[in-house]
Amino acid sequence: MKVTRRGFFKITAAGSTSLAALGFSPAEALAQARQFKLQRTSETRNTCPYCSVGCGLILYGLGDRSKNSRTAIIHIEGDPDHPVNRGTLCPKGASLIDFIHSPDRLKYPEYREPGGTGWKRVTWDWALGRIARLMKEDRDRNFLAQNGALTVNRWTTTAFLAASASSNETGYLTVKVLRALGMTALDNQARV
Numbered sequence: 001m002k003v004t005r006r007g008f009f010k011i012t013a014a015g016s017t018s019l020a021a022l023g024f025s026p027a028e029a030l031a032q033a034r035q036f037k038l039q040r041t042s043e044t045r046n047t048c049p050y051c052s053v054g055c056g057l058i059l060y061g062l063g064d065r066s067k068n069s070r071t072a073i074i075h076i077e078g079d080p081d082h083p084v085n086r087g088t089l090c091p092k093g094a095s096l097i098d099f100i101h102s103p104d105r106l107k108y109p110e111y112r113e114p115g116g117t118g119w120k121r122v123t124w125d126w127a128l129g130r131i132a133r134l135m136k137e138d139r140d141r142n143f144l145a146q147n148g149a150l151t152v153n154r155w156t157t158t159a160f161l162a163a164s165a166s167s168n169e170t171g172y173l174t175v176k177v178l179r180a181l182g183m184t185a186l187d188n189q190a191r192v
C-alpha cells in the first residue's frame with residue numbers, strides 16, 4: 001500500500017484517538033518506558049563541577065554496589081529538590097555524562113619533573129607525600145606570626161583549591177585544617 005505524507009498523518013491521528021478512546025494514553029506509555037530505564041538504578045546526589053552557580057545533580061548508577069562489582073553511571077539530571085537549580089541544568093551541566101565517560105578524563109595523579117617534557121603516572125601515596133612536603137617547606141619559610149605588634153598567624157604564599165563535590169562535612173574540615181595552618185587563600189569552583 002502506498003501512503004502519502006498527508007495520509008500518514010491522518011492514520012497516525014486516527015490511531016491516537018482510538019487508543020485514547022480505549023483508555024490507553026501514549027503519553028503515559030512513554031513516561032512508563034522512561035521510568036523503566038531508571039528503575040534498577042541507584043541515585044546519588046552531587047554538585048555540578050563546572051561553575052560557581054553550584055547546581056544540584058542526581059546521578060543514576062547501574063549496579064548493586066556489591067563488593068566485586070562496579071557501578072556505571074548511565075544518566076544525570078538536575079535535582080528537583082535542590083534550592084539552587086530546582087531540577088534545571090544549563091547545556092554544560094546537561095552534558096556531564098560525556099565528561100564522566102570521556103577517555104581523556106584524568107583518573108589518577110601524574111607528575112612532570114622540572115625540565116621534563118612528559119607526564120608520568122604516580123601513586124596517591126607519592127603525590128600526597130610530595131604535596132605535604134612542599135607545603136611544609138613553604139610554610140616554614142613564609143609563615144608570618146606578627147605584623148608589628150599585631151599577631152596575625154598567616155600563611156599567604158600557598159593557596160588551596162577544594163572540590164565542589166565535597167560534602168558539607170568535608171568542606172567544614174577543609175576550612176578548619178587550612179585556617180589552623182594560617183592559610184588565607186581557599187576556594188572551590190562552586191563557592192558552596
Ligand code: SF4
Nearest residue numbers: 048050051055090093
Ligand atoms: S549546570 Fe550549568 S549553571 Fe549549573 S553549575 Fe553546572 S555549569 Fe554552572
